[in-house]
Amino acid sequence: MAVPDRQAVAARHNQRAIEFLREGGDSLVTTKVESLFNWSRKYSMFLYPFVTACCGMEFMSVAGPRYDLDRFGCALPRFSPRQSDLLMVVGTITHRQGPILKKVYDQMAEPKWVMAFGACTCSGGPYNNYAVVQGIDTIIPVDIYVPGCPPRPEAVLEGLMKLQARVQNERVPADGRHKEIDELQLPVIEKPVA
């Protein structure tokens, strides 16, 4: 994973903040409060497990004590979309399941994020046929994709950390949720190659 140069990123952030203030944008106080809110949001995500298939087994192993999602502040499954922040779409979404997923997403209150968990939700995976939705991003916006069939718990946790990096840099509402990704301070993880 390419790690962006921190000083250059900080300089770009400062430059953009100065330009923003010159244009008569938000005050320093509101932006600081926003970053505090983002910090608290990223470490207290209530997730909605939309589990439809075999990836659910791997979801259980991530949520279980060995790889404990709770260490990332993300382990309180709410089975009501009204109370949840993170929609984890775990498993194959067929065209019959699609409207249900859309309804659940629409029922969630802002701010909300979506994680596509597993190959089937990322792109349809091995099921390239008429019955399966070819990627849930054809139905709802997705913030983080975690491919794998099923993904290892490490992959899910790394995806979650990337999502947290994204949440930290969000601006509501004008700038929107789509910051430039190369400006995010991504988690640095030592990986074994083989």
Add this chain to the structure above:
Amino acid sequence: MPGKVIKVKRQEQLGFSERLYLPAIVKGLMITGRHFFRNLRGFVTGKNRTDFVVQYPEERVDYPDAFRGMPVLVELENGEPRCVACGLCEFACPTDCISIIPGEIEGARIERYPEVFDIDMSRCMFCGLCEEACPEEAIVMSREVEIGSYDRPSMVFKKEQLLVPEPLLKRRLDFLRAEYERQDEPRKPRTESQS
């Protein structure tokens, strides 16, 4: 009357300390607290930890030899892939996630090479059939699994991203060779008792 009825003696009357209720709670909390403080000391000093949790970004479990992560291409010393673009992995792939465009080198001993070698990791299901089909040991399954991304195009890995130097893949290659050697052993003739 079948059998003999054994009367099990149960302690139905609670003892004095159990009836007081507080000593029993203290006893239970002492067990919990012992585990808590032992692990707390383990986190600080780094030894004698007994908890089950893998503290993921700092520590990780070692996968077994047969573990299949994302497929990678073996890179030779000159920086080129060992792949000869025969297309067998593309054919074997059950999810059609590999796409190869072969190129030609004039006058070389091995004249075919992959001009484009893309693997769509969002479709790949890490089954290892490409590795099994490959006659050149050019595509092997690595131990890399953390390939989460923010958008779909970046999940399509190009040839340059897939290349891994051969020495780094030694563990997997050794495992594969041992595995194929084991499979190539002649089968023992069946005896009557086995059939």
